[in-house]
Amino acid sequence: MRKPRGNVMLTALFVSVFLFFLSVALLYSNRQDIALSLSMEHQLKAEAAARSVAMEAFGQLREFGEIRRNVPTEPVPGVTARMQLVRTPAQENRGELLLLQVRATSGVVSSYLTFHLEESFLAEPEGQTSKVMLFPGGEESGAAYGDLVWTQLETSLPGGLQANGGPAFRAETVDTTSADQPAFRDNIPLFVPATGELFAFGPALSVIPAPTEQTKLQWLKLNGEQFDWVEIPYPFDLSGKAPEFEPPVTVLDWTIPGQGWSNASVQGVGDQLLTHTWRDPQPSAGSVEEIQDTLVTIPSTAPGPAKDWSGGGAPSEWFVLRGAVAPLKNDLYAHAWHYLYRPYSGGAVATPTALNGPVLTRWPCILKYTTEEGVWEKSWAPLDSSGDVSTDVVPDPGILLAGSEGSLFGVTVGERRLLTMTGQNEVDVGEVVPNGQLFLYRNQPYIYDPAEAQLGFRSLTDGSYLGFQTLPDRVPGVAGMLADFPQFQSLGIDEAGVLDLSSEGAIELPPRKRQVMLPPYLLNYQVADGAPIQTEGRNLWTLLDIEAVGEESIDPLWSTEWYKANKMEGGQAIARFDGDRWHILPNGLNNFLSRNRIDPPPEPPPDDPPPGNDLNLPPGASNFVVADYPGLPGLVPKYTIIAVEQDPFKFLNE
Amino acid sequence: MEILIAILFISIGFFGYVALHSRLLHSGVRLEKREQIRAATDLIEAIDFSRGLLGMEGRVDDTPFTVDPLVPNLRSFSTDPKGRSLSWVQQLPEEHRLAADQALPLEVKVYRKPFVNRWNSR
Numbered sequence: 001m002r003k004p005r006g007n008v009m010l011t012a013l014f015v016s017v018f019l020f021f022l023s024v025a026l027l028y029s030n031r032q033d034i035a036l037s038l039s040m041e042h043q044l045k046a047e048a049a050a051r052s053v054a055m056e057a058f059g060q061l062r063e064f065g066e067i068r069r070n071v072p073t074e075p076v077p078g079v080t081a082r083m084q085l086v087r088t089p090a091q092e093n094r095g096e097l098l099l100l101q102v103r104a105t106s107g108v109v110s111s112y113l114t115f116h117l118e119e120s121f122l123a124e125p126e127g128q129t130s131k132v133m134l135f136p137g138g139e140e141s142g143a144a145y146g147d148l149v150w151t152q153l154e155t156s157l158p159g160g161l162q163a164n165g166g167p168a169f170r171a172e173t174v175d176t177t178s179a180d181q182p183a184f185r186d187n188i189p190l191f192v193p194a195t196g197e198l199f200a201f202g203p204a205l206s207v208i209p210a211p212t213e214q215t216k217l218q219w220l221k222l223n224g225e226q227f228d229w230v231e232i233p234y235p236f237d238l239s240g241k242a243p244e245f246e247p248p249v250t251v252l253d254w255t256i257p258g259q260g261w262s263n264a265s266v267q268g269v270g271d272q273l274l275t276h277t278w279r280d281p282q283p284s285a286g287s288v289e290e291i292q293d294t295l296v297t298i299p300s301t302a303p304g305p306a307k308d309w310s311g312g313g314a315p316s317e318w319f320v321l322r323g324a325v326a327p328l329k330n331d332l333y334a335h336a337w338h339y340l341y342r343p344y345s346g347g348a349v350a351t352p353t354a355l356n357g358p359v360l361t362r363w364p365c366i367l368k369y370t371t372e373e374g375v376w377e378k379s380w381a382p383l384d385s386s387g388d389v390s391t392d393v394v395p396d397p398g399i400l401l402a403g404s405e406g407s408l409f410g411v412t413v414g415e416r417r418l419l420t421m422t423g424q425n426e427v428d429v430g431e432v433v434p435n436g437q438l439f440l441y442r443n444q445p446y447i448y449d450p451a452e453a454q455l456g457f458r459s460l461t462d463g464s465y466l467g468f469q470t471l472p473d474r475v476p477g478v479a480g481m482l483a484d485f486p487q488f489q490s491l492g493i494d495e496a497g498v499l500d501l502s503s504e505g506a507i508e509l510p511p512r513k514r515q516v517m518l519p520p521y522l523l524n525y526q527v528a529d530g531a532p533i534q535t536e537g538r539n540l541w542t543l544l545d546i547e548a549v550g551e552e553s554i555d556p557l558w559s560t561e562w563y564k565a566n567k568m569e570g571g572q573a574i575a576r577f578d579g580d581r582w583h584i585l586p587n588g589l590n591n592f593l594s595r596n597r598i599d600p601p602p603e604p605p606p607d608d609p610p611p612g613n614d615l616n617l618p619p620g621a622s623n624f625v626v627a628d629y630p631g632l633p634g635l636v637p638k639y640t641i642i643a644v645e646q647d648p649f650k651f652l653n654e
Numbered sequence: 655m656e657i658l659i660a661i662l663f664i665s666i667g668f669f670g671y672v673a674l675h676s677r678l679l680h681s682g683v684r685l686e687k688r689e690q691i692r693a694a695t696d697l698i699e700a701i702d703f704s705r706g707l708l709g710m711e712g713r714v715d716d717t718p719f720t721v722d723p724l725v726p727n728l729r730s731f732s733t734d735p736k737g738r739s740l741s742w743v744q745q746l747p748e749e750h751r752l753a754a755d756q757a758l759p760l761e762v763k764v765y766r767k768p769f770v771n772r773w774n775s776r
Binding site for chain 2 (some may be wrong): 040060451
């Protein structure tokens with residue numbers, strides 16, 4: 001009879017123990033539910049705090065290029081946040097990035113948010129930093145200062161500007177045929193062939209032909225906040241005193257056969273006037289017979305529109321600007337003709353010849369104008385005051401480059417050999433320069449041939465190309481930029497991820513991957529047709545054509561229709577090479593391509609700025625020039641979000 | 655006697671189990687309500703955050719964002735529903751209308767148009 005009772009007790013105990021463990025299990029699961037609910041609430045708060053702190057830090061970086069105000073450490077009550085900025089070195093086709101990392105912790109939940117920021121500078125931030133990028137566009141001219149923001153200028157900027165670490169200059173060829181002719185009162189020698197004697201008659205007025213054209217120069221001066229054009233005077237003020245002769249006077253008009261002569265002389269032979277020209281430093285003709293065909297009759301007329309520059313019998317020199325100019329900081333170098341008039345000294349000569357007489361010599365030279373002092377000076381001039389020429393090398397007036405170390409570069413006429421001009425009259429003749437645009441980068445000569453636009457710029461020193469290898473050759477198929485933040489049109493409510501107990505005891509939420517999948521595209525870069533090429537220090541600015549190439553997707557996942565439907569249009573972008581990598585201005589390649597890839601909101605917000613602000617390229621971008629003016633705001637980087645991620649990270653000092 | 659003791663054990667255990675279960679059911683209901691509050695908070699934050707991202711000056715209930723004095727494009731708002739009109743909630747699907755008036759107060763900051771970059775703006 002006792003055994004059944006024992007069974008009842010045992011059953012009762014078993015049921016009680018079972019209910020106990022069942023209760024414990026329920027309690028445990030309830031605690032898990034509560035923990036999950038609490039962690040989701042912590043997650044909500046932590047994510048909101050992380051976003052707020054990241055947005056505040058990014059806002060300051062974007063507005064000022066730096067963090068000016070500490071971000072809050074407790075943006076939401078009960079939530080602590082911490083932020084760090086980390087630079088990641090460049091890797092292959094990806095340049096250096098700035099990571100803005102925020103970790104917000106609420107309870108046991110930490111939320112991580114990282115903005116991958118691309119940093120864009122107008123120029124390299126080292127050294128001189130008061131840069132401005134000028135966009136000549138007539139009445140629509142604009143400028144982008146160190147903060148890389150385009151603003152319209154009140155000053156009209158014509159094309160053809162040049163600058164190199166200093167103010168902008170402008171060169172323009174003007175017609176000067178109506179200008180006053182230089183004239184010199186002189187006693188012209190009279191050679192008597194029969195006796196071999198030499199006499200002089202006069203005074204006569206030697207009139208030199210005025211140059212048919214000159215280079216008119218201006219520089220852009222910064223007055224306060226306004227740019228003004230300042231005229232650069234001609235090398236020497238040629239408005240000498242007016243002729244002082246009592247008419248009638250014998251006027252001897254010199255002739256210049258074309259542009260090729262370098263020396264000319266005039267003298268009388270009997271009742272005729274003799275003129276002769278030659279290129280050699282010394283006369284080649286020694287008798288009247290040799291130059292008989294150049295004899296002309298002496299005219300006798302009233303003086304024309306001439307200015308008397310007679311220097312009291314001393315040689316006179318003057319300069320006429322021509323051809324190309326080359327700026328270097330505040331100075332401007334310019335090709336010029338160097339004229340030297342040596343009057344007839346008179347008196348007896350040991351062996352009179354038909355070529356004794358006043359001599360006019362014209363030889364190429366390079367002048368330098370200093371804007372700070374407003375004066376011209378000779379920079380490279382082979383012709384000296386005695387009429388001797390130290391070299392017969394004649395530079396092509398269409399090319400002039402100024403190196404930062406004081407050397408001037410050009411090419412010879414015809415064969416295009418590279419010239420390196422140093423000192424007052426030294427010149428080194430180098431190799432033949434191939435066809436194309438010659439320019440200097442870091443004091444090394446480079447050539448740009450439009451036929452090699454896809455290859456980039458060729459170094460004349462070692463033949464290597466400064467190409468576009470450091471730019472990405474393709475657009476990746478995954479782009480997660482916009483999808484990480486919900487758009488109003490596609491609003492979604494976040495859902496918690498799976499909980500995970502980390503080794504540190506804190507619950508960390510796995511990142512939610514929401515990315516836009518698009519077909520990958522191969523990219524092609526080339527120098528834009530007629531693009532400006534400007535260099536200064538490590539900077540090289542130019543205009544690139546960027547486009548996606550190919551008609552079918554390289555990834556078989558995507559059909560041709562998808563590929564074409566999402567293909568970006570490409571276009572032109574201003575690019576800067578920093579000595580190592582290319583940068584697409586003003587917001588990087590990712591932003592440039594996104595412009596085509598991701599559709600804007602269908603309706604512009606009501607507070608959107610007025611039309612005209614959606615600038616792919618500012619007006620006048622095809623003629624931009626980067627100048628430097630002390631006093632302008634310094635360089636401020638632009639920061640562009642190129643990716644957002646929520647992966648956990650470590651702080652550098654943890 | 656032993657049967658009575660057994661019944662007593664079972665009764666106590668069963669009573670405890672039922673009491674615990676009813677408490678858990680109550681807790682579940684409260685958790686579900688908390689979930690609704692959390693979802694409403696998330697909803698309000700997401701909507702106004704998105705409006706800030708798009709550069710809109712006003713929130714979904716037409717009240718303006720608070721403009722940061724140092725960074726004008728930095729806007730802030732609170733998800734606290736107190737003192738705000740919630741009539742806009744009626745335009746949402748029914749499952750999103752719950753507990754909007756009980757949303758948690760979160761202070762949120764958003765930068766205006768962070769992904770829009772132009773030549774003539776920072």
